[in-house]
Amino acid sequence: MPMDEDEAPGLTGQIKQKLVDTKEAWAKAGRLITGAPDRAHAERLPPGQRLVQDWPVLDLGVQPDVAKEKFRLRVEGLVEKPVRADWDEFMAMPQSEMVVDIHCVTQWSRYDNSFTGVKALDLLAMAQPKPNARFVIFHSYDGYTTNVPLEEFAQPDVMVAHSWAGEPLTRQHGGPARVIIPKLYFWKSPKWITRIELTYNDQPGFWEERGYHNHGDPWLEERYG
Ligand SMILES: Nc1nc2c(c(=O)[nH]1)N[C@H]1C(S)=C(S)[C@@H](COP(=O)(O)O)O[C@H]1N2
Ligand SMILES: [Mo]
Numbered sequence: 001m002p003m004d005e006d007e008a009p010g011l012t013g014q015i016k017q018k019l020v021d022t023k024e025a026w027a028k029a030g031r032l033i034t035g036a037p038d039r040a041h042a043e044r045l046p047p048g049q050r051l052v053q054d055w056p057v058l059d060l061g062v063q064p065d066v067a068k069e070k071f072r073l074r075v076e077g078l079v080e081k082p083v084r085a086d087w088d089e090f091m092a093m094p095q096s097e098m099v100v101d102i103h104c105v106t107q108w109s110r111y112d113n114s115f116t117g118v119k120a121l122d123l124l125a126m127a128q129p130k131p132n133a134r135f136v137i138f139h140s141y142d143g144y145t146t147n148v149p150l151e152e153f154a155q156p157d158v159m160v161a162h163s164w165a166g167e168p169l170t171r172q173h174g175g176p177a178r179v180i181i182p183k184l185y186f187w188k189s190p191k192w193i194t195r196i197e198l199t200y201n202d203q204p205g206f207w208e209e210r211g212y213h214n215h216g217d218p219w220l221e222e223r224y225g
Contacts, residue, residue, distance in 0.1 A: 016061035020210065027211025027224040044101065046218035049109040056108055057172045060206075064141040064192050071176050073160065075123050077198040078133035083126050087176065091162070093118045093126075098157055100182035102189070103218040115180050117161035120153050123196070135202045138179060139195035146188050146205035147214070148181065150198065157182050160193060185216040185223070 045051060068087040075083040085093070096119045103109045129150065136153040138146050152158075162169055162177045169175035174191025181188050187207045208214050213222040 014060075014062050019061065023207075024210045030224055044111070045109055046103055047221050048223075049103055049107055049218065052108040052110055055110055055113075055173065056104070056106075058104065058106065058186075059172075059191060060142065060144065062142045063171055065171060066141050066176055066192055066194075068176055072194055073177065073196075074194065075127040075196045075198070077137075078130040078200060079198055080128035080130060081126065083123065090118065090160075090177065094122045096122070096159060098159065098180075100157055100180065102180075102182060102186050104186040105212065105216070105223050109218075114165050115159060115161040116163040116166070117159040117177065117180070119156070120158035120160070120179075121156060123160065124154055127198070129198055132200050133198040135199045137197040137199055137203045137205070138190040138193060139197065140190045141192040141194050144190055144192075144206050145203075146190050147203055147208060148184065148188055149202075149215075152181065152184065152188075153196075155181070155183060160196075183217070185213075185218055187212060188216050 071087045071090070073083070073085045073090050095116060097114065097116050099112050099114045101109060101111045102113055133150055136148050136150055138144075138148075158179070158181050160177050161180045162175070164170075164173065169178060174193070177193055178191040179189050179193050179196075202214070204214060208225070211224055213225040215222050
């Protein structure tokens with residue numbers, strides 16, 4: 001698949017290689033897997049996580065400046081009706097709100113994040129996946145990629161969000177638009193999204209290729225693969 005010309009080429013030349021190396025080494029060592037559920041929050045806080053009040057910023061050190069005029073959202077690949085929306089078309093799609101908890105593999109969780117955007121289910125209703133579509137590969141403006149099974153994307157609490165707590169998503173948190181998949185660790189929620197590709201074959205993304213778990217369920221502590 002050719003990359004969108006708006007996507008940054010040569011990602012590895014720009015990222016904080018030291019940071020990536022450290023995380024990759026942790027993944028190899030299986031670090032941070034504690035297996036110890038926090039009893040006080042047994043029903044809400046996944047094992048090995050701690051609750052934070054602020055919202056940490058995690059990325060590869062490249063935060064693309066995507067002007068709304070240049071923003072494009074595409075849903076393509078194994079679909080009957082490829083979607084290609086500019087900002088106004090994206091904002092004219094059915095809008096939804098949700099309040100969800102988010103869980104980062106680096107052990108922080110944050111409760112009650114309110115997001116506004118377009119539900120994955122609404123995008124899929126427009127794009128109409130072909131019967132042989134099995135996986136979703138996300139492509140972002142910083143060159144980041146990540147992958148999920150189609151059934152994980154087709155959950156009612158998955159959306160392409162443009163607002164958080166009623167305000168436009170900031171650039172550092174992935175604005176103008178990012179995917180939110182609350183049931184999986186947060187590395188599966190790509191910031192600065194531009195292309196959502198439905199495929200037959202799975203295609204491990206940036207962190208999945210560097211030792212992170214291919215699935216990433218926080219309740220099963222699927223941190224490292
Ligand atoms: N495009 C893009 N999306 C990304 C990342 C990234 O580097 N680039 N990092 C992932 C990781 S590892 C995490 S934990 C979350 C962090 O999102 P936040 O900075 O809004 O907390 O974004 C995920 N999505
Ligand atoms: Mo992360």
